[in-house]
Amino acid sequence: MQIQQNISLKPYNTFHIDVYAKYLVSFTTLEDLSQLTSLPISVNNTNKPLVLGGGSNILFTQHYDGLIIKNEMKGIELTAEDESCYYVKAAAGENWHLFVQHCIQNNYAGVENLSLIPGNVGASPMQNIGAYGVEIEDVFHELQAYHLADNEVVTFKKDDCKFGYRDSVFKGKFKNEFIITSVTFRLNKIPQFVTTYGSIMEEIEKMGLGELSIQAVSQAVINIRRSKLPDPAVIGNAGSFFKNPTVLLQQFQKLKDDFPSIVGYPLNSNSVKLAAGWLIEQCGWKGFRKGDAGCHEKQALVLVNYGNANGLDIYTLSAEIMHSVEAKFKVLLEREVNII
Numbered sequence: 518m519q520i521q522q523n524i525s526l527k528p529y530n531t532f533h534i535d536v537y538a539k540y541l542v543s544f545t546t547l548e549d550l551s552q553l554t555s556l557p558i559s560v561n562n563t564n565k566p567l568v569l570g571g572g573s574n575i576l577f578t579q580h581y582d583g584l585i586i587k588n589e590m591k592g593i594e595l596t597a598e599d600e601s602c603y604y605v606k607a608a609a610g611e612n613w614h615l616f617v618q619h620c621i622q623n624n625y626a627g628v629e630n631l632s633l634i635p636g637n638v639g640a641s642p643m644q645n646i647g648a649y650g651v652e653i654e655d656v657f658h659e660l661q662a663y664h665l666a667d668n669e670v671v672t673f674k675k676d677d678c679k680f681g682y683r684d685s686v687f688k689g690k691f692k693n694e695f696i697i698t699s700v701t702f703r704l705n706k707i708p709q710f711v712t713t714y715g716s717i718m719e720e721i722e723k724m725g726l727g728e729l730s731i732q733a734v735s736q737a738v739i740n741i742r743r744s745k746l747p748d749p750a751v752i753g754n755a756g757s758f759f760k761n762p763t764v765l766l767q768q769f770q771k772l773k774d775d776f777p778s779i780v781g782y783p784l785n786s787n788s789v790k791l792a793a794g795w796l797i798e799q800c801g802w803k804g805f806r807k808g809d810a811g812c813h814e815k816q817a818l819v820l821v822n823y824g825n826a827n828g829l830d831i832y833t834l835s836a837e838i839m840h841s842v843e844a845k846f847k848v849l850l851e852r853e854v855n856i857i
Contacts, residue, residue: 518542518552529587530572531635533753534828537580543587545610547670547698550663553586566665567857568696570609570637574644574755575855578828588639590698593619598706604658606701609639613646621735626708627656629735630717633742635749635756639697643687644853645680649738650714654680658703662687662695670698683760683853710734716741745816753822754813758835759793759850772846793842793850794818800841810834832856 520542527535544550553566566584569575590608593616597604603625607616613636617628630651640646641653642660657680660673679686687695708731712718720737721729747754764772764781769789772779776799780792794817797803803817809826812834813819820831820838839850 518544518549518556520556524585526569526572526577526581526585529569530575530577531749531753531755532576532822532828532831533749534577534822534826534831536577536828538585539580539582540584541587542584543589545589545591547663550696550698551668553665566693568639568693570640571612571635573636573749574640574853575857576755576828576831577857578832579857581857586696588637588696588698590639592699595623596701601706603704603706604701605704606699607638608699609637609697611638612636613638613641617735620702620704621731624706624731625702625704626706626731627651627704628702629708629731630711630714630738632735632738638700642678642680642700643685643697644683645678645685647683648742649717650711652680654678656702656704658701660697660700662697664695666694671695682763746819747813747815747821752813753824753826754819755854757793757818758820758852758854759797759818759839760853761790761793762796762848762850763788763790764848765789768847772848776846791848796842796846796848796850797838800838800845802838802841805834807834812838828857 520540522540524538524541525535526538527533566586567581568586568588570588588610590610592608593611594606595603596606605625614633616638617632620628630649634646634648642657645653657675661670662673663670710729712734717734717737720740721733726733763784766787766789769781780795781789784790797817802812804814805812808830809823810830811821811823813821820835822831835852842848842850
């Protein structure tokens with residue numbers, strides 16, 4: 518493994534923030550990982566190593582004075598199947614959308630609603646990514662992760678991951694302790710379509726494809742996302758910057774009285790998930806721009822770098838948005854993007 522020094526991270530994060538890492542190493546195999554402890558730069562130094570995948574859910578606000586480990590493991594394989602499911606294992610360095618397309622081409626059903634989400638496979642369980650009514654925990658079977666301190670590979674089953682809304686044990690208890698190396702998904706032989714969320718069915722009908730299929734659902738999701746969300750290759754962004762907040766039913770009913778058009782989705786008999794984008798838009802932020810930091814003109818949930826914004830510019834804007842939403846609605850927003 519070759520250590521690179523003082524490397525610009527602009528190509529490695531979808532916000533295109535131009536900060537530098539003091540040290541960077543890439544790995545493609547488990548054998549590479551086993552060499553980490555023998556590097557001149559210790560993985561147990563004061564600045565814990567940061568594992569970087571697709572860089573699509575991270576905001577760098579400063580240079581990284583430590584070691585960044587770039588996961589570039591590749592490979593997809595069908596490992597098993599039973600009467601109802603395929604078990605598909607993907608290396609953590611695989612591009613997520615390309616993995617979804619691989620599944621669709623092979624008629625592995627379950628991830629079609631997660632089409633066009635930026636990032637790599639390894640981040641999917643860490644973040645418990647989700648879209649259009651489907652989350653990773655719905656299709657997750659197990660993952661393998663390398664423990665930096667013990668120099669061994671550990672298998673995590675679904676219960677071990679403690680999945681929550683855009684959350685897992687890897688963002689809390691085990692943060693920076695493991696490197697996810699592969700994820701195995703349990704995918705259906707007979708599709709169980711989730712089309713009630715958003716305008717998926719409306720888009721499918723507009724496409725005029727006739728019979729419902731995972732290919733149709735995937736294309737509908739792709740069309741919807743492209744119509745609302747900026748391409749990170751064109752405008753720097755990390756997708757949804759904030760989580761959709763959850764409030765108690767009693768608080769939602771009061772908000773509904775004060776703001777009749779408020780958008781909310783019942784989670785259970787006691788709580789409601791609010792649409793963070795709607796809250797932000799009502800505070801006047803949609804399309805806002807200060808310098809090169811802004812709030813996207815089509816989706817208020819997405820903060821963008823129009824060119825030369827730095828991480829602090831984006832972070833400051835997010836703090837101002839959070840403050841205004843709390844002042845107007847008495848609702849606390851939480852950042853979904855990891856702040857470094």
